Amino acid sequence: MTPDLLPEQEDDPVSTLEALRGSIDNIDAALIHMLAERFRCTQAVGRLKARHGMPPADPNRESRQVARLRELAREARLDPDFAEKFLSFVIREVIRHHEAIARSDEQQAGRKE
Numbered sequence: 001m002t003p004d005l006l007p008e009q010e011d012d013p014v015s016t017l018e019a020l021r022g023s024i025d026n027i028d029a030a031l032i033h034m035l036a037e038r039f040r041c042t043q044a045v046g047r048l049k050a051r052h053g054m055p056p057a058d059p060n061r062e063s064r065q066v067a068r069l070r071e072l073a074r075e076a077r078l079d080p081d082f083a084e085k086f087l088s089f090v091i092r093e094v095i096r097h098h099e100a101i102a103r104s105d106e107q108q109a110g111r112k113e
């Protein structure tokens with residue numbers, strides 16, 4: 001917890017905890033909505049890639065994303081290793097979705113032949 005969010009002394013720790021948890025709940029909700037939007041975009045990327053025979057993963061793009069996020073994390077005083085692990089976790093799931101879309105497109109193309 002950052003020192004500025006918690007004064008040295010508080011009169012009512014239970015209320016302080018409740019208030020902090022309220023903010024945590026708002027942040028968690030925002031994270032879910034942002035992740036849902038990100039996955040909506042990556043589903044479209046997955047369909048585009050499958051349609052044009054592009055590979056699901058793009059390691060060069062990932063390297064650039066990791067470098068950018070690590071820098072952003074440092075600026076935001078977030079652990080860059082954690083930021084990288086989080087991005088890699090999300091991207092692994094995206095690649096899984098891309099592969100599933102490509103497989104189902106291939107199956108559909110096979111049925112039409």
Ligand SMILES: O=C(O)C(=O)C[C@]1(C(=O)O)C=C[C@@H](O)C=C1
Nearest residue numbers: 045056057058059061062091094
């Ligand atoms: O940008 C792409 O090519 C994507 O498929 C999206 C994305 C990502 O989730 O950001 C996922 C897989 C790629 O390896 C790189 C990036």
